[in-house]
Amino acid sequence: MSRRPKRPPETVDIVDLTHDGRGVARTDGKTLFVDGALPGETVEAVRLRKRKTHDEGKVLNLLVSAAERVEPACPWFQICGGCSLQHLDGSAQLAAKEKVLLDNLLRIGGVEPRKIYPPIHGPALGYRRRARLGVRWVEGKGRALVGFRERFSSFIADIEYCPVLAPPADDLIQPLSRLVSGLSLKKRLPQIEVSIGDNRTALVFRILEDPTDRDLDSLRQFRIAHGVDVYLQRGGVDTIAALDGVAAPLVYHLPEFGLEYRFLPTDFIQINAAINRQMVSRVTELLGLEPAWRVLDLFSGLGNFSLPMARRAASVTAVEGDESLVARARENAGLNGIDSAEFHVANLFEECRDLPWAAGPYDAVLLDPPRSGARQILPVVDGARRIAYVSCHPGTLARDAGILVGDYGYRLEGAGVIDMFPNTAHVESMALFIRD
Numbered sequence: 001m002s003r004r005p006k007r008p009p010e011t012v013d014i015v016d017l018t019h020d021g022r023g024v025a026r027t028d029g030k031t032l033f034v035d036g037a038l039p040g041e042t043v044e045a046v047r048l049r050k051r052k053t054h055d056e057g058k059v060l061n062l063l064v065s066a067a068e069r070v071e072p073a074c075p076w077f078q079i080c081g082g083c084s085l086q087h088l089d090g091s092a093q094l095a096a097k098e099k100v101l102l103d104n105l106l107r108i109g110g111v112e113p114r115k116i117y118p119p120i121h122g123p124a125l126g127y128r129r130r131a132r133l134g135v136r137w138v139e140g141k142g143r144a145l146v147g148f149r150e151r152f153s154s155f156i157a158d159i160e161y162c163p164v165l166a167p168p169a170d171d172l173i174q175p176l177s178r179l180v181s182g183l184s185l186k187k188r189l190p191q192i193e194v195s196i197g198d199n200r201t202a203l204v205f206r207i208l209e210d211p212t213d214r215d216l217d218s219l220r221q222f223r224i225a226h227g228v229d230v231y232l233q234r235g236g237v238d239t240i241a242a243l244d245g246v247a248a249p250l251v252y253h254l255p256e257f258g259l260e261y262r263f264l265p266t267d268f269i270q271i272n273a274a275i276n277r278q279m280v281s282r283v284t285e286l287l288g289l290e291p292a293w294r295v296l297d298l299f300s301g302l303g304n305f306s307l308p309m310a311r312r313a314a315s316v317t318a319v320e321g322d323e324s325l326v327a328r329a330r331e332n333a334g335l336n337g338i339d340s341a342e343f344h345v346a347n348l349f350e351e352c353r354d355l356p357w358a359a360g361p362y363d364a365v366l367l368d369p370p371r372s373g374a375r376q377i378l379p380v381v382d383g384a385r386r387i388a389y390v391s392c393h394p395g396t397l398a399r400d401a402g403i404l405v406g407d408y409g410y411r412l413e414g415a416g417v418i419d420m421f422p423n424t425a426h427v428e429s430m431a432l433f434i435r436d
Contacts, residue, residue, distance in 0.1 A: 128421075301368070321349075
């Protein structure tokens, strides 16, 4: 029986970070991505996979440590794929993300901001109020594992708690494991979605078969013991229902604007409550909204930006592709006594210039697109005095920035990072475009 020969370890110098937080080394004419390594370090590494453009490996021994290296806060950092940068000092994380943003703007968009805004950042732990936890029954362990997937693997990491999840979910990993292990459908429950409001916590159990009466009793006992709301999802999102119909609306607040939002457990909200408050405040400040201005909010969701801007401007037109989120935005506007905002459903990745709301003119525009960016809708925003762009992908922001500057005559007044996901390599950012 032949065995693949073990690859020998090699000593390499780390010169950069990848987009997912791995160290970059260049050796033997090929790039090597090294899991667990940081720029400025010398490590003994072993190659695990060979790719066409690069190889992948991991650290065996740390020979020269970077000054920015710190002890990870999570005992399972080395195996869990939920975080990738807990071994890097927080200020160094921000600097690395800012470098990614500026490099993308210059390399992809051919633009540089006149100003670099201070990073928006907050607590590095206990911040995550939305998560999808994987669930898997492991026969060899005789129990169900609940948590995030292992690094570069489909297996669920065996952890006891998660310091990144917001309370009380951070301490529910093992209780959920025990709960699922005792259910008849323990092998038919692949996911638990966590959603935490300012007032309560909801858990959505994705089930692939109907629960027994005994299962339902166990879920009720868990709900009472841990003070959470339990939902079951048998099929698509339209099948989600609270156990026994017992659940109150989840809410979050933006105190600076006197706003309360109601949302459902599977609605999109920003993951990090503290960062979201700062982000909304920064956006409204940068736009310089005046009482007579008309504002257009595209990819508006449930009104996270629309309602605060309606507090500052004459009117806000909000457009979103998800009909259920638009309904929620209307409800939240009514809940907060806002009648200067109107809400529309539209696919913003299709031609929209002939739709009534697109006629404008608008004084300011807020863009908050998904990872694919906002390229298709840019002709609609042309003409606004100011455009604020909130991005979850620096590459598509850079592409769209190049279009706004090169094709539409805007200047990139400023840009900065938003640390929505501390301890990860995920880069969120915002940019301001101005036409004089």
